[in-house]
Amino acid sequence: xxxxxxxxxxxxxxxxxxxxxxxEAKSGEFIALLGPSGSGKTTLLRLLAxxxxxxxxxxxxxxxxxxxxxxxxRRIGMVFQSYALxxxxxxxxxxxxxxxxxxxxxxxxxxxxxxxxxxxxxxxQMEDLGKRYPSQLSGGQRxxxxxxxxxxxxxxxxxLDEPFGALDALVRKDLRRWLKRIHHETGVTTIFVTHDQxxxxxxxxxxxxxxxxRVEQIGTPLEIFDSPASAFVFDFxxxxxxxxxxxxxxxxxxxxxxxxxxxxxxGDGDYIARFRPFETALSPDGPGIPVTVSAILAAGSALRLxxxxxxxxLFETEQPRNPALTYAHGDRLRLRPQKVxxxx
Ligand code: ADP
Ligand code: MG
Numbered sequence: 133x134x135x136x137x138x139x140x141x142x143x144x145x146x147x148x149x150x151x152x153x154x155x156e157a158k159s160g161e162f163i164a165l166l167g168p169s170g171s172g173k174t175t176l177l178r179l180l181a182x183x184x185x186x187x188x189x190x191x192x193x194x195x196x197x198x199x200x201x202x203x204x205x206r207r208i209g210m211v212f213q214s215y216a217l218x219x220x221x222x223x224x225x226x227x228x229x230x231x232x233x234x235x236x237x238x239x240x241x242x243x244x245x246x247x248x249x250x251x252x253x254x255x256x257q258m259e260d261l262g263k264r265y266p267s268q269l270s271g272g273q274r275x276x277x278x279x280x281x282x283x284x285x286x287x288x289x290x291x292l293d294e295p296f297g298a299l300d301a302l303v304r305k306d307l308r309r310w311l312k313r314i315h316h317e318t319g320v321t322t323i324f325v326t327h328d329q330x331x332x333x334x335x336x337x338x339x340x341x342x343x344x345x346r347v348e349q350i351g352t353p354l355e356i357f358d359s360p361a362s363a364f365v366f367d368f369x370x371x372x373x374x375x376x377x378x379x380x381x382x383x384x385x386x387x388x389x390x391x392x393x394x395x396x397x398x399g400d401g402d403y404i405a406r407f408r409p410f411e412t413a414l415s416p417d418g419p420g421i422p423v424t425v426s427a428i429l430a431a432g433s434a435l436r437l438x439x440x441x442x443x444x445x446l447f448e449t450e451q452p453r454n455p456a457l458t459y460a461h462g463d464r465l466r467l468r469p470q471k472v473x474x475x476x
Contacts, residue, residue, distance in 0.1 A: 134158045135180075135289060135321055140189035142175055142345075149175045150186070151345045157338075159194070160319045164332035167342030168368065173325040176342075177291045180323065181208050193288060209282030209290045209320075213297040216278060217266040223277050224249050224262035230285040252280040255314060272303040276310070283318060290322040296331070308334055329369045333357060341365050359395055363475040366406050373412070373447045375421065377405040377472070384472045389419035394471040403476075407469035409436065410450040420466030423447060425459050435459070439467055 135157040142150040150172045157163045165173045178184045180191065182203025191198040198206055209230075217226050227249045231240055240248070253259050256276040266274055275295055282290060296304040312335060315322055326332050332339050333353040341348040341356065349361040360366035377384040377391075379398075384391045384405050391405070413420070414437075423439035429448070430436040437459060439447040447467055451457075459465075 134161075134194070135323075136190070136192045137176075137180075138190040138192070140176070140179065140186045140191065142172070142179060142184070143187045149345050150179075153189070153342075153345070153347055155340050155347060155350055157321055157323065159321055162315050162322045162324065162335060162337045164336035164339045165323060165325045165342060166327070166329060166332040166339050166368075167348075168327055170344075171342040172345040173327075173342060174293055175345075177210075177293050177323065177325060180289065181210055181291055182206055207285060207288045209285060209287035211275065211278045211282050211290075211292045211295045213294040217274055217281070219266050221265075222262065223258065223264050223266070223269070224253070226266070226277055227252050227262075227280045227284050229281060248284055252284055255283070255317065256280045257310075270303075271299045272307055275299065275307065279311070279314070283314075283320070287320060290320045292322065292324045294325055294327070297326075304331070311335065333369075341368070360473065363404075363406065366473055366475070371409060371448050372406045373409065373469070374404050374406055375445070375447075375469075377403055377474075379403055379474060384474065386421070389468055391469045391472045393474050395473050395475075398474070398476050403474045405469065405472035405474060407472045409448040410434070411470045412447075412449045412451075413468045413470055414449055414451055415466050415468070416464075418466055420468035421447065423465055423467045425461055425463040425465065428459065428461070439465070 137153055137155055140150055140153040141148065153176060165176065167173055179186050182201070185199065218229065221229070228245050231245050231248065249262065253262050256279065258273060258276060261269070261273070266277070269277065278295070296307050299307065308331060324335060333356065336353060338350060338352055339356050340350050343364050349356060349365050356365065357369065360369060366372055375386065377386050379393070380400050382393060384393050421441055423441050425437055426440040427438035429438055433453065435451045435453055437449050439449060441447060449467055
């Protein structure tokens with residue numbers, strides 16, 4: 133009972149946009165496709181929707197060959213970043229659209245369509261706004277209507293292509309929580325495309341990381357965050373600090389200190405150690421990288437500082453707020469990674 137993408141390749145003239153993409157979405161699973169712009173996310177969604185065909189490979193859903201199915205019969209709901217609502221239709225008419233265009237013998241009755249629209253308006257918490265036009269809605273409300281319209285056909289798979297991409301940060305966070313609830317209530321298998329790592333880790337049961345058309349890593353948000361499979365994934369998850377080190381007997385050795393290695397590294401030798409801002413200790417002296425505070429980046433719930441090393445290298449640290457410890461531009465400190473990641 134699942135969506136299986138098997139060895140899919142897609143080449144545009146000479147450009148390989150997808151290379152040997154293989155993964156499985158279990159029935160009801162929420163998958164985030166995460167990757168930078170140009171990594172092939174939209175291309176893959178288009179293949180799933182039947183808007184384009186793979187150059188090779190297979191796509192099956194619950195044992196059925198999707199590539200041989202007419203796109204209309206795949207029962208796929210789609211939402212894009214840009215509000216693709218019909219401007220001349222009300223919210224209710226937009227939601228009913230997918231049902232109204234069905235051939236007569238498959239079309240639900242007027243009363244059934246009305247009931248579906250009412251149920252969906254309730255689901256998206258817009259019960260009283262069915263008669264409005266898209267121009268009378270906020271960006272967040274429009275995307276909720278787009279989602280209701282995609283759900284109206286009772287889809288087997290929901291494809292969301294950066295649906296919150298055009299909205300401001302606060303609305304995005306709100307919609308994230310809301311989408312999670314809707315997914316919980318409907319249980320529809322969902323592929324959610326984003327280039328925002330926080331969004332992917334927050335929403336998904338499993339994350340598929342794409343790099344230049346290839347699957348770089350698949351795992352639960354915790355697996356991806358705790359064990360990034362490559363330097364690419366580590367860096368893509370957020371601001372990474374880098375420092376050359378020498379690995380010996382499973383430890384990363386630096387000039388004046390050493391640090392435990394968090395992942396399974398290669399053998400002894402020279403590497404670039406990577407470490408996260410919040411996995412660092414800061415002290416006025418003692419072992420550590422000699423640094424000078426070059427900027428106070430944020431002082432909200434945590435304190436984030438930009439630090440400059442002796443050779444000009446920049447580092448970032450994140451420390452819990454401690455009213456007894458204040459830092460100022462120019463302070464000389466020692467920065468020490470508490471654990472590091474090592475990649476070939
Ligand atoms: P993403 O959605 O991850 O930003 P896309 O799937 O849109 O990436 O694109 C992946 C790559 O394939 C890009 O380099 C893009 O330029 C290329 N591409 C996408 N569609 C076409 C097309 N129809 N013809 C040629 N190249 C394309
Ligand atoms: Mg895209």
